[in-house]
Amino acid sequence: MWLSKRFKVAALLTSWAANALCSSSDVGFLSPHKNTTCYPKLNVEELAARLSPHAEIYEPGSDGFIEGTLRWSAYHAPTVSLVVVPRNEEDVAETIKFANEFKSPFFAVNTGHGTITSQRKMRRGIEIWLDELRTVDISEDGKTAVVGGGALTKTVAETLFAAGKQAVTGFCECVGLLGASLGGGLSILQGKHGLAIDQFVSLRTVLADGSITTIDEDSELFWAMKGAGHNFGIVVSATYKIHDVEHQNWAFTAFTYAGEAVEDIFQALNDNFRADQQPADVVIAVAFELLPQVDPENPVIIVLVIQEGKDALDPVFAEVFTNLNPLATQTEIMPFDKLPIVLYANLEAGPCQRVGLNYFRHPQSIKEYNVASQRELYELFTDTIRAVPALNGSQILIDHFPTQGVQAIASESAAYPHRDKNIYFAPTIAYMPDGPELDKEAMKFSSRIREIVHKGTGEDKRSAYVNYAFGDESLPELFGEPWRIERLRELKEKYDPYGRFNFYAPIE
Ligand SMILES: Cc1cc2nc3c(=O)[nH]c(=O)nc-3n(C[C@H](O)[C@H](O)[C@H](O)COP(=O)(O)OP(=O)(O)OC[C@H]3O[C@@H](n4cnc5c(N)ncnc54)[C@H](O)[C@@H]3O)c2cc1C
Known part of the structure; x- marks a missing residue:
């Protein structure tokens, strides 16, 4: 070809x-x-x-x-x-x-x-x-794998699973493992093992001057590569810790609700799935979206719940959601490597297609839902897609992930600053480009979502996962406390003084 x-x-x-x-x-x-x-x-x-x-x-x-x-x-x-x-x-x-x-x-x-x-x-x-850098090689002792800098999540997950192993990979098969990892790497396995960056053993990297180096725990750049890696080099291969597959199957249930349930859903999530309550093996994702086959005019709220090692969700978790009277419930049992199919994140699914749409997000990471803000978001979503139907393919996506593995690692050990957050808002505005007026509407919608979510936190500062970032976020929003930014700036000055890696959340 x-x-x-x-x-x-x-x-x-x-x-x-x-x-x-x-x-x-x-x-x-x-x-x-x-x-x-x-x-x-x-x-x-x-x-x-x-x-x-x-x-x-x-x-x-x-x-x-x-x-x-x-x-x-x-x-x-x-x-x-x-x-x-x-x-x-x-x-x-x-x-x-x-x-x-x-x-x-x-x-x-x-x-x-x-x-x-x-x-x-x-x-x-x-x-x-x-x-062409897509190889996945498992070490003889089965504890690590060397992954090419261009490996897809799908390639890594499937290759390892076939050998009875797992890595901390993301949801979506078509995303690059390294691209996601260098910003942190959220994963359904993070409750057990931490983020993708916590799996780095070493990174074979080409630096801004074209020199090739191995970055590992003895290198000062190791810390920066774990969360701000796009700023420092091109990783040609990475050695990751990998884990034995403990359970082949995951239970999956999707609960679909009408808009009236907004308050009940988010109150239930606050009451039952705070960071200190959510079990490490239970992963939740929420989406506000228009599902015309269910309701052609009003968005629905879909709550996906998956649990490792089960044929069905534990009744105590299932009841939380069945008690809220879903319009529909879909239940499946899936092996880990097939989960992307039901999560609508496999190669054939919409999120993996590259068809010329505009997509962007104004993300926000939080610890708890403000129920009134969630109602405000739902009303905004409904009003916007009625007024501007071209935006009706948008979704307000929320990753509500377990954090035991993430919080087990010291926050100072990596540039990634958001270990205290467990809820990642990724409102994804989607539309076919059609001129500046539509761009303006889309932007208004997206930034208003961020305003509502941020206001609902009651905090002064916003906080955004760099891999979901829009691009207008400040360095503290992306990289946290002043000491982290100072350290990143020093490393940037030393390893990339001419800003050659300044195209992804540049540290300037
Ligand atoms: C549908 C979808 C699903 C997602 N799911 C998840 C998820 O489950 N978990 C999560 O954490 N994030 C997720 N993300 C966010 C994702 O992490 C970012 O979009 C990431 O930037 C994608 O990396 P890529 O390599 O696929 O894309 P690219 O656009 O090719 O790369 C993105 C950036 O990474 C850099 N990069 C890529 N590979 C390397 C490398 N080997 N060395 C140095 N730099 C490199 C590129 O230079 C560029 O700056 C998702 C995004 C989408 C659109």
């Missing part, structure tokens, strides 16, 4: 000569060339000569370029002039060195599920597409 590198070089040279433009509006390479408005003329033939024989280079218009630059969200997407597909760590290193020599921005991409708007600062740069 892929066109070969050698085949493409001649065409590339022509296209790059035409692309070596000066622009009055866009900013080219970042500091120390911050003020340049000219794009460099790249000697692509030279780049090709530096890469290993099977590495690929794709030019605009080619099938490989189109596939490699497809993104989950079209909103504020980075723009790319060249896609390089490395086959090994040296290819990544050589591409970075080449980009630095030619003063070209560069950016790692795996699945393109990242949505933060800082990515838009990537203008006509070199995309390092990690698609």
